[in-house]
Amino acid sequence: MTQSRAMTPAGSHVDVIGQAHARSLQVGLRASETPDFHPLQSAVLRGLIECNQSLYTHALPVMETLHAQIVDTQSMVLLTDQHGVILHSLGDSDFIEKANRVALCAGVSWAESDRGTNAIGTALVDGIPTVVHADEHFLRANRILTCSCAPIADPFGRTIGALDVSGDARGFHKHTLALVRMSAQMIENHLFANQFDDAVRIRFHARAEFVGTLFEGLAAFAPDGMLLSANRSALFQLGGLLASLQRQPFAALFGIPFAALLQHVAHAPSECVTLTLPSGVKVVARGEFAGARPGTVLAAPARSAASLASTPAVRDADTITLASLDTGDAQMSAVLRRVEKVRGRDIPILVLGKTGTGKEWLARAIHEDSPRRAAPFVAVNCASLPDTLIEAELFGYEDGAFTGAKKRGAAGKIVQADGGTLFLDEIGDMPLAQQVRLMRVLQERVVVPLGGTRAIPVDLRVICATHRNLRAMIAAGTFREDLYYRINSLVVTLPALYERTDLAALVERILDRQRRMDKMEATPLHISAAVFERFERCRWPGNLRQLANVLRTAGIMAEGEAQIELEHLPDDFLHDCAAHECGATQGAAHEGAARDDVMRERDSLEADGANKLSTAAHGEDQNAAANLNAKPPRMQDWQATLIDTTLARHGGNVSAAARELGLARNTVYRHLRRRESR
Template identity: 75%
Template sequence: MSHRPATPPAMGRPDVIAQAHARSLEVGLRASETPDFHPLRRLALRELVDRNQSLYTHALPVMETLHAQIVDTQSMVLLTDSHGVILHSLGDSDFVEKANRVALCPGVSWAEADRGTNAIGTALIDGQPTVVHAGEHFLHANRILTCSCAPIADPFGRTIGALDVSGDTRGFHKHTLALVRMSAQMIENHLFSNQFVDAIRIHFHARAEFIGTLYEGLAAFAPDGTFLSANRSALFQFGQPLAELLRQPFDALFGVALARVLQQIARAPGENIELTLPSGVRVVARGEFAAPRYVASAEGFPDTARAAASSSARAAAQPCETAPLATLETLDTGDATVSAILRRVAKLRGRDIPILVLGKTGTGKEWLARAIHHDSPRRAAPFVALNCASLPDTLIEAELFGYEDGAFTGAKKRGSVGKIVQADGGTLFLDEIGDMPLAQQVRLMRVLQERTVVPLGGTRAIPVDLRIVCATHRNLRAMIEAGTFREDLYYRINGLVVTLPALRERSDLAALVERMLALQPDGERLPRRVSDEVLERFAQCRWPGNLRQLANVLRTASIMAEGAEQIELEDLPDDFLQDCGGAPADAGIQTPVALSSNGNGNGGGDGNGGDGREKPGAPVNASPARMEDWQATLIAQTLARLDGNVSAAARELGLARNTVYRYLRRSNTTH
């Protein structure tokens, strides 16, 4: 018995679609228009992803989980930026072709002004989760789709993107929007935790079993009890909007002094405590704090809490330790261009001449800035970094120059000294200075000229002694011509200008790989080298993400190859191998696909098994035309060795069980 899927309501607001259609007409769209195919070029798309790196990084694993839940439903999962441009997609292969016919692919804008009424564009304008089904789309061409979309907000409540599931209209299910909303909230919670990793964080809910789940409230506070932000669940439980909560300290929101709560946390870390919301509702809560910069200035902390925070901060810092890369000597890994840059920079040792570091995103500008600081007489003083592109205009000024008590709504009771004063005696690194607003450029120019800073709301000039290192991937001279960057500031920050080369232009790739692998934690059984085949594949890659991309690829591959002596081709992420598909066709993947019995999913090594990997049968050297062929061979051999145990094969290969089942269905169809 078949039935026709019902048209879903537009989130209970019947006027949503009508208003969206009216907007589509206002911008001059015609319903009969054929979708245009003008996606961003690959490099431009990569740069857009880089600008949305935090959103992209935290969304990717959530998208994979969501896709596993809706697999084989003729649909796909999409991530967009705040303007509706698709950054990434995951879809059923049999639906991707249909999606491409309507330009539903990365690099294409699905803003309402470009595509008319659709879930992505309409949700971003409305700021609410939205379903647009079949004929509700403005363009006739898009009426083959049913789309469910939820906006994604950053920890300060600003919309930074959207998560969408689009599929064939016949596969519409009323629960899809709920899944999308939950997934978007999961991304927001990840972003929240990452933003406030060094703040005091309170996890709370009226029911204890919801602590640690998607439904828990999250609220972040400074050590003096100043409210910083809260996630959607917390706002719902408080019953107040974010703007109202910014005016209320910890004791007003939870009915107890923060110092007492910190004492409880320090005495019994991880245990639940009871708090009371302004509404009188009692909630179960759990607290966390681990903050080097807060600990140093947390005068109100009890001794036990301060000690616990210091210990937690040291532990949290361990995995990110980059000491071996923090000197000019350790950055010199053999590339002639980089070596020349380091020699020029070294000549300025002990001289407070400002340095401007140019280069593409991910080329190691902050590594160089840290090395400059480490090799200077200021090494014992603070190195303070601020990414000018990561903060909104309204926050850059407060973060950089500091502010006095009551300087603006939501300001801390005792004010904040700001990054410039924090760097007194040391080095201030301003990353992406090309993104600094003009008003702040004027203030920074005055600080560099007068060597004093006046906090917001203050009248007293604070003297500062610091060295400044700036970095940007932008063309500042072109920005000066366009009037978006001040010429006088440019000549203040470019005492010495150096340009870091892109990774694909460097000759020291092998040494960089070796250095990065050597930085991995000693306690983990991770490989310290890559095979010759992997290094050859690395040499063929364009590396649009530069050193940052290399570090991420090596980290992922190391985990996949845990317990092995070296990283093999099959340990590399699939999307990276596909990105490197520009290599010559005859340089296909020469991959031994026989797997070891230790569950690490790796093959390779010498014919005698000298790397400790068992080889059940002769290895098969596969040179597939497509990555899917290689994966299919891998799945087939794993299933055969594990007697058809799908769950065990999925675990060993790091795949979802649905992926393995899908392979089995396709295999049965073709045989």
């Protein structure tokens, strides 16, 4: 892995800035140039985020932590791709307006060739953490900023993005870069763990208290002991470059045979071991097998270390994972981040959401990204089973337990899920009697089949889902309170499809998946603009399930065509859309009420202007009085004035202003961009 170059104390920063300014001049930039206010279109930005999905997913929680550390400092945290295009930002509301003036927002490139000397662009060019403060920026417009940036490398040392903190130049703090560097290292370690979650990994450091911290060395090995990669700390401690270290056997790197490490981890997974580096330095190390996550050690007492280490993770393109579910919607990303934090730990999860929002998809992804993925995933829809059968289906039964029972009995779904994950969909529809039995299984981890006496031990993870209000059911006496608190250690709520912002990405993903699964190469992979526009207007009462069904039918009807057109859509879907649009027109009175609100706000503004005019007539700023007395000639101007007034009332908080006005935030942002460009 490429190691960051350390800057020498004497004159190095001046050299970095001087060389960056020279490059800025070479590409033809002028210091007087104004910022470019043309960010990428939202669809293009979503595509770019999808291309950088792993970076985006692992960086967001770190960005939130970093922002919490610098909150109220008139600054913002920014994530960029390898070319310097901003993918995401978190900022203080009192700094956003200033950032917008210099186009410091998502979808804008801050590459050195576009913005001249700046922390993001210069750090990416030089490959080192960089501070660019105030007048050190090449463009004069950017000299209101102070910026600290660190490049982010993938597990093989290739730069894939950058993490930056930019703020008001008057708020410069010398420790900001240290926070940014540590946060970038944290992202790199998360990426490393995710990349090699099926490898044999060791965590090590010369000081035992640093094992399991940000400063530990991380090294990943294939089942045969070949070094796959190592993080910056590991390379520094081993004293070599990745390419040269990969050619050396494990024993040459750590002083013991690889088989000895595997045996130690298999028999004492929680205990550290002392290893010897090529330099002779002793380090404390902890090993872990496939599927473990930072902070956890996976023990497999029933299997040998060698067999466990050599078990491959078979995943094809259709495997549902947490990463594959993250298609750019902020609400969904937040859900996945929460679930990610308990990955590898058998914490019960309760998934809430309307019918068809993808609760089973999420459950399958949780299972697939857990150490249990090689074991069964068993799904039970409690609403689809009659009360008389659900007990036998869940708990199994012995021969002759009831009329019609199979000879030799049958294993229930709980026993079938042993070692893996049991997904109980629509748990709110489970009868009370079965709730009692399920509660006993979760407490004692044993199952007694119907008609039997022998208790069967089970080891499983339970994920439940429902569209019902379980708290209301508890109050009504139809759901057990003790079971509720047993299954909801972590509760997440999936957004309805019409609330999501990633419809285009979902359509492409579903079409691609259906094409592969059905092996129908003639099925189109895209929809026309007219179809997408119709999709955007639909309320999707069936959510993702309805979308998938509509696309499957349309794909079959459009087989051999270049794309799906309106005529390929199912008739019932078109009728549903037409009915919704008809119902929507009945709400036109709301628009009239909104216009009345605008007029009342205008009258209030006029009255306020008249008062100020009266004051001005007594000798205070006659020009301002004349301006206030001049009425905007167009409704657009009144609307602009109303937005400005509402923003001022909320201290520039775009979200609060948009909520009050009933507008999308993007509409308010467009207004701000138009205002700044005048």
